[in-house]
Amino acid sequence: MLWLPAFVVGLVQLSIANPLASKRWNDPAVKHAWVETPRGWEFHSAPPPDHLFDMRIGLKQNKLEELISSLYEVSDPAHERYGQHLSKEEVDALVAPHPDSLETVESWLQYHGINPADARFRSTASEWVTIRVSVAQAERMLDTKYGVYYHAGSDSYVVRTMEYSLPRELHSHVDVVTPTTYFGTMRSMRSTSFLKPQTVTGAEDSFALEISPLAVPASCGTTVTPACVRAMYNTTSYVPRATGTNKLGITGYLEEFANDADLQTFFKDFLPADVGTTFTHVQVNGGLNTQSDPGVEANLDIQYSLAIAVPTPATFYSTGGSPPFVADSNTPTNTNEPYLDWLDFILNQTTIPQTISTSYGDDEQTVPEDYAVSVCNLFAQLGARGTTVTFSSGDDGVGGGNCLTNDGTNKVIFQPAFPASCPFVTAVGGTTKVNPEVAVDFSGGGFSRYFAQPSYQTAAVSPFLTGLGTKFAGLYNATGRAYPDVAAAAEGFQVVISGRTESVAGTSCSSPTFAGVIALLNDFLISEGKAPLGFLNPLIYTIPSGFNDIVSGSNPGCGQAGFTAGVGWDPVTGLGTPDFLSLQALVA
Template sequence: MHTLIFGICIATILFAGHPATAYPLYDRADITVKHEWTQVPHNWELQGEAPSGHPINLRIGLKQGKLDELITTLYEVSDPFHARYGQHLTKEETEALVAPSEETFQAVHNWLAFHGVDISSIAYSPARDWLSLQLPLARVEAMLSTKYHAYQHVERRDTTIRTLSYSLPRALHDHIDVIHPTTLFGNMHDFRATSHITSSGATFDSIAASNGATVKGSAGQDIPISCNTTVTPACLQVLYRTDGYVPKAADKGNRIGIAGYLEQFVNFADLQTFFSMFRIDAVGANVTVISVDGGLNDQSTPGVEANLDTQYTEGLTFPTPNVYYTTPGTAPTINDSVTPPQRDEPYIDWLQFVLSHDDMPQTFTTSYGGDEQTFPIDFATRACNLFAQLGARGASVMFSSGDGGVGAGTCETNDGTNRTIFQPVFPATCPFVTGVGATFHIAPERGIDFSQGGFSVYFPRPAYQAAAVPPFLKNLGSTYAGLFNPAGRGVPDVSAQGEGFQVVVGGSVESVGGTSASSPTFAGIISLLNDFRISQGKPSLGFLNPLLYSVGLPAFTDITLGNNPGCGTPGFNATEGWDAITGLGTPDFVKFQEFLGKL
């Protein structure tokens, strides 16, 4: 360990033993705030100071060298009118674009060395754009000019060690995007409307009572009338016209991935029971479970969310291989009365894990998120750019848009002004993912009241929404002026059924609703379309939105009924064209096949 020479007010500081090596002196007067909260985040309360010896696994996101080129490439390979359409990047090509510059490495290494960090102890991501090192809390506090405290969530009662602000030398702001854990308080939750759970008896009675009666779908197909309230894989297959399609590319590498968090575990026995009831030809098939950072899959505690996701992705895509990623929702901590186990945000962990592999599923679905404003903008931006890497490598990424109508939580800003504002959900607001809202009923489908939609505060409207969103805003006029950002990225992009899903949990059938059901449903259909493409020797669809908002428009059933109340308002209405409750509408698999066969 180098011996630091302090108290010398010169432009550089020398380290004993290495007199020829100069390190910049980061003058205290030149340290500026990187991110701060003006108040303790909603639903968290201060418990006291954190112990100085508490170990922190500090992760530093370095400025990525050619990020603009990566995003330009992403749009080119995702635009069906561009000559590069479908020419997705390899892992190595993607990493070359996000690798930090040598100047960034030098600046950050100098800063760490200045604070006595052993540079050889640093771990790097494959692209070397993330640094990871474990340090005692007191050292981190000195580095970030801050003080950490223990905070407890008032509802969940879990505790986390966080700070309300952190600072860096001004010279480092252009080299460091984000540092974690700092101001990001755990606020991720699943989007599952548990209030809709019913008994198994009522479930089967509703199916039996239909007596085979049907109604006509938007394409003239006969749909069992029981699907109006009781959704099964067969309902979704006929409604979205995937029935009769047999996947052909399972042996050519087509897969679908499901991201699981917060100790939600897939139960294999429940999956087989589900197959025996609702997808008999799939009996004996299973889901591959991959552990991320020690994630478990405890068979004694089946998760409604995990079972919902996997039963319906595989229920729609069998025999396509399904991969469930179990990422832990708790961070390492010391075992004492002051610092009980703390909950963490695992997006970055999961993204880095998936991106570190040469091979990945072509389709992903995630049913988790939180109010956008609860994520520090530096964290949200960095995570969003990681989703851009997934898209550039040929993956389609779906996220639930949320279950809060136009706003869950407090419907108030957290900037100290406490203004009323609609609350969009991140990561669905990230422009590089496809946000999925919810519908219910059939013939016609309607936007359901909990389907969360609106406009991002962090991310501006992307070019692919330039034609679709303005007509909605024009019809809205001055309604809700000041309650949302009309220049922001609009969500959701698309929608699918989200009510009355029959899910086997602990051996019994429960009826579950939420955009947690909609995202795996839409992702299942995209996985089948990827199968169709790959079986023809074509590349996967990759980042979907530029295609969906252009040549994909005729492949949607427009939803024009429903609204999503919240924040003391009726919310947005479903209208002709894109709207902030159902997006572009629900998919028609056959129509998608028709135009994709020509691309």
């Protein structure tokens, strides 16, 4: 670690007695502030001053621009570096903070009586540092007041603040501090799946039969089985060959985990030849795996990613982070920050799955921009290392609820979703029906207000914007990152939950299904001695012929009709749904 040697720390301690040092740290400037309490949350009480929590400090990465440049080069099929993904050590070297940033942050910590050597966690590049502090300490350090806030919709309590400040000198060295103004938790965020009224009491024998891609039955438009998605996306005939190297990852939160017995029942009913195939459980930050109460989301994700990719080895990451707030200074509660715990873990692994799917998201405007950018850049690290990261695009069309802005103006605008709006992930929208597929009406899609439109999608998005003209003017950001990138089926998925087959819908169906197709493409490439696909977007926007274009349907929301699917890319289904054999030929 690039932490200061003892003699420098000693100098810092001596400087605390110096009035100039005191002035250095007593010049606060606001880093982020809300004008109103985020919707759905309400102030509950003041936390005890001695309540302890883990504070994360994200330092500015010295060579971040070089990392992003390398990411695009190794992901661009027209570039000479295509497929030459970076090692963990190479990524760490690019994201490490400048020594001046380390020294400045350490001096600030020392001023507040915190020994940097006592940090509870440091990323291997030292760009993320976690320290344990009391509420009183955090309030002094960040010139703020913390409160306990309650979210009735999820029965969640968190310790957060309406604004926080840092000394002006730190603004050029620190990207973000958490937990501060990001109120979202995995419990309050939306899992992008939901049960449908239809209940299937037992699987029919025909469900286990393979279906010809040339004759997908109409029943697959309402009752989706593994045979359906294999036929719809043309994977039926492919047999994985690189299972010793190729891996698939599924992330889970909210104390959800995938159930082993349910997977075997799923295989017995739908894929009898694969009975006995298992997956690896990994618990992160107190994640659970009791096997006693399986989650809809978790079972859906593991069952349908494997329905496509079996026998590709799969890992389910059960990540903790949603305990209730307990006012106990001796029992610190988790900071409850979505994604960061899992990202801390996975980026510190030497080897990681080549394909990873996640099915959670929230309105972009509820995520402080500094936090969103920092998390998005962590996904860029995964891409640079050769991993494809897919996210569900959301289940609220162009926006759910009243779609009012939270900046005090209370305007109605379309609400993009994060992390789907991050330009370094592949966002997956939803479809329904067959022969042809059409956009499902809840498919999340639109344009980011935080992230600019990346060059890899400009040529595809421009025709849509031209055709849209002035329609919805002022309701969306035409220069923002456009999503989704692709789509897959999202309704009528037959999922085994506690031994019972239920019908599930949502773009949570779409992301793991699409990830399964990508896992097969990675299997093919690795078996041919080639690099895996990694960050997918620069490639797929150059080969739209590998997708089934979805030309009908829309995604209403915010009291508006929403965008309409049409020829070419659209913000409902992206480039369309995958055709595995076509994509296989294109990437060969």
